[in-house]
Amino acid sequence: MEYNRKLLVSMAGSRKATYWPKSEIMWSEFVDRLKTPARSLETLENYLALSKSQQAELKDVGGFVGGTFFNDRRKGAYVQGRDLLTLDMDNIPAGQTEEILKRVSGLGCATVVYSTRKHSGYAPRLRVIIPVDRTATPDEYEPAARKAAALIGIEFCDPTTFDASRLMYWPSCCKDGEYVYRVYDHPFCSLDGLLGMYKNWKNVAEWPQVPGSETIEKRRLAKQENPTEKKGIIGAFCRTYSITQAMEQFIPGMYEQTDIPNRYTYTGGTTTGGAILYDGDLFLYSHHATDPCSGQLVNAFDLIRLHMYGDLDKEAKEGTPSVKLPSFQAMAKMARADKEVSTLLIKEKFERAKKVSGLESPAREEDGNVDWVLNLTKDGNGKIEKTIANVTLVLENDPLLKGKIVIDQFASCGMVLGALPWDQREGKRRWKDVDYAGYYRYMETFYGLTGKEKLDNGLLIVSSQNQINEVEDYLESLKWDGKKRVDTLLSDYLGAEDNTYTRAVIRKSLCAAVARAVTGGVKYDYMPIFTGPQGIGKSTFLAILGKQWFSDSLTSFEGKEAAELIQGTWINEVGELTAMTKQETSAVKQFLSKTHDIYRAAYGRTTDKYPRRCVFFGTSNDSEFLKDATGNRRFWPVDVGEYKAKKSVWVDLPEEVDQIWAETYMYWVLGESLFLPKEIEKLAEEQQEKHRESFAKEGVIREFLERKIPVGWDGMNLMQRRQFLQGGTHLTANVDLMDRRKVCAAEIWQECFGSDIKYMGKRDSMEINNILSCISGWKRNKATQRYGFYGTQRGFERV
Known part of the structure; x- marks a missing residue:
């Protein structure tokens, strides 16, 4: 081969490969490797009847990318350079294979053409590989590839073939499939010559387009879910920020608007006007090869994710779900920390909870903003943590709860001072068991806070700080008119x-x-x-x-x-x-x-x-x-x-x-x-x-105590005493009488009531003593005294 040079190409054994290591290979070696396809046992008819996934497995015999990648990872933003222009021509009319080969030959530059696995005379499909005379930068690649395609017939190309990270499979054929292979040994294509065909190759508006590509973009857009209707953090972010608003807020200066409506230039590259807005500022597609979101239709969330955190995914395994990517985790964390997004999430969560529960939402317009909710601590998934601190913060700030649950010092009970989400009655009332149920349900529904102990502790802390005294408040509210009543x-x-x-x-x-x-x-x-x-x-x-x-x-x-x-x-x-x-x-x-x-x-x-x-x-x-x-x-x-x-x-x-x-x-x-x-x-x-309850025997005892007795009363025996009290003793004129000075229960029992001492029980003694205690002018002795033949007793003495 007359024209030959060393190329840098990335190769892997499968489209699913994580790493695509770079290899140095001579153009002649590369061309020779395409000469013989891998053949399988099925016919073309059988192959075409298979599902897309089955076809993909059969044609995946390994592949190459005509350039190199940073860290050998095949991603659009990691392209370092391209030595080969690779074109997929899948839209060639029936019977036009030779026409395409003639046009390729007419380019006058080194080229190799080989057919795809689906190729047939009635449905030609060819791959055109054009080596350039120097390595193209990521920004140079797409305009160069599009210009080369236009020289052959860009209308025959797959609209996605100009992606700088696009792979090409090594050749493979069905057992009865036709394999087309042509090599044109000419000088290498001048990269600068291709780019020089533009007035300004950096202007994306000048780049040739595949006819109907706009329709393809519309179909792609139609398949995309409206990002503002998505659930979770992505939807909240996209409802808060459009593409252009996100640019201004998070990556200012990264894109500049052009004179053409809905077209922006990625300032980190060399081309212009390659970032296009679609669907009313909901999506952006970037043709800038060095743009972190190059070749992707992105919403506002993914736009900022790729720009701010895309590098975090360098070590992520191929096939990692998008929500598990480090960039997604970092972006979600940042979005939740954003005041506007977080506030929207809160309001929407409250609104959903309101619809499900029928309870009033704490995010009412008349109560102003809900910025205080941003102070609630959250776990890695953005969920409110079940802590006492969060419970108290809710009770202190939620407009439907704030200041409404207190402790009444006077009654030492919980009090409700107005309408609550679960009980709309106005006015003061006592906290009841049914309020616990409503409180638990409300905290779980709107804040995800559960756990009886934590909820009760938070309630105790806040209500203790908000103590009232209903009666004191009532008394202090009064104003005396000065009239004594x-x-x-x-x-x-x-x-x-x-x-x-x-x-x-x-x-x-x-x-x-x-x-x-x-x-x-x-x-x-x-x-x-x-x-x-x-x-x-x-x-x-x-x-x-x-x-x-x-x-x-x-x-x-x-x-x-x-x-x-x-x-x-x-x-x-x-x-x-x-x-x-x-x-x-x-x-x-x-x-x-x-x-x-x-x-x-x-x-x-x-x-x-x-x-x-x-x-x-x-x-x-x-x-x-x-x-x-x-x-x-x-x-x-x-x-x-x-x-x-x-x-x-x-x-x-x-x-x-x-x-x-x-x-x-x-x-x-x-x-x-x-x-x-x-x-x-x-x-x-x-x-x-x-108002003391009187005793039936009290009057008899009173009369007994007031009756005068002889002076020698202590020396008289029981019979003499009874005879005197019954009037049987004839007193002489010289017998002196005196007031009774002391008395005991036994004396009352035998002398006043005429009963025998052996029949006096404890109850009788207590009754007599109680009566004596009630009679004014008499008091109980502090110490015992001698009461004649009754011996030592504790009785009463006249005051």
Whole structure:
């Protein structure tokens, strides 16, 4: 061969090969390798009847690319140079093989032509290989190949044959297939001569085009899914940025617009106008050989992916799914970090969740932007991480939740302050079990946050930071008009006597209610008791004062049940004290003395001690309701219904209740004491004694104690004493009498009741001692004394 030179060609054993190593080969050797095709056993007819994938396997006998690649990877952006122009002529009319060979020969340059596996006389298919006199750069290759094709007949070419990274199979034939092989030993084609045929070979608009290539592009576009309709990060990015917007935002200066509409120049290459926009700025196809997205129809996401992160795929295995490529992972991460894309993703996620769940979306226009969601930590796939920090961030910022779930310090319970996505009721209400279900569903649906423990912990943290005190807020909202009403409440509304005692009772008890509501745990262990006829409004009076925090449900005074019953109450009515046993009355007194209660508070897991925030009022229709002979100091009895009430509980009190509390709040702020003054304590004791339940034997014992006895009473025996008490002893004029100074239970049993000491049981002794404890003017001895023939006893002595 006269004309010969060394070429650089990349070769591999299969189209699927990952690496295409470069080889030095003489043109003569290369031509000789194409001389004999690999033949298989099937006929051409049988071959044509096979599927495309089956045909591809049979014709894949290895191949070559007429140039070299960076890192030996056959990718468009990795082309380093080309020594061969390779043309696929698959559109030759029937019977025109010789015509094409004549035209190739007429070029006057070195060429080899060989037929493809599908070639036949009625459907000619040829490959034309033209070596150039110097290595073409990636930018020079396509305009040179197109110009050479135009000299032969570009209309016969496959529109994709001008791709600089395109491979050519080594020749193969069916067993009956015709093989065409021609070699033209002429000087090597002048690369500069080909390019010199253009006015400006760098101007892509001058490049010859395969007729109908626009139709092919349209078909290619038609097969492409609209990128703005894609799901996930690709769709979100393409809905946020068009091709040109993405260029400006992420790779400014990488493309320059030309004078021709929809044509751009890749500034990193030497050709111009080779990047073309399609379908209203949705796609770009670049003819620039050195463009990272050369030869690819790309959307905005892939455009930026290939430019910014395409180099990351150099070591990726061939056939790696696109979503697994390093460039995709990096691009997806960057896109999710982009504020505009991330915000759109969030809004669209919320909208989808809204459609599925029927719940209101947190991304409402009236609530402004959702930038705060960008602060939620996410995993590598862009999903919100299931952390307590993320839960709290949602609760603190979601406009449908923010500030609406709180803890009421007064009631130690969860409160809802307005409409929630799962419950559109306005106004305040208590957090209930059904709210937990709605809360869990909402957090899972809109944020993907699950895990009861984390959700509960986040709820506890945020609600604890947003504490309120409903009663305190109510009291602070009031403004007193200066008219005094509190002191005369009991006489005005319930017909009690207007005196210092009744005035003090109502004033102290209401001030105690304020103190406990505001500060909690205040020492106050008293209970006013209103006693009087039915129907005068005792319970209604308390219910109106207590407003929504009134309760008359307290039936037990022991254990956690009692603590739970008073939780969230302010005014508690303890009704019908006469029906209580002495033991129950003792439980009431013990309960009243507590300043704290133990229970499990809202959103909590453990029990704790919480300050008591309520007070208690008793009501009774019976005047004798104090069971204990002593220890009634905690009860402040008030007789009501004794006079005609000046105001109506049902009509006037609802109108005045706010002013009553405003006045009371003012007294408390000024430091009102919650205890009765000494002089009024005595009046309280009189009322307690008045309402103490009397004993049947009390009158007999009183009379016994008031009867005078002889001066030598301790020296008299039992018979002498009984005779005196029965009037059987005739006293002489000189017998002196005196007041009884001391007495014991045994003495009462035998001398007052006339019973035998051997029949006196412990219960009898306790009954007598209780009666003695209730009789004024007598007190129990601190130490034992001798009581005549009764021996040493612990009894009572006259005060």
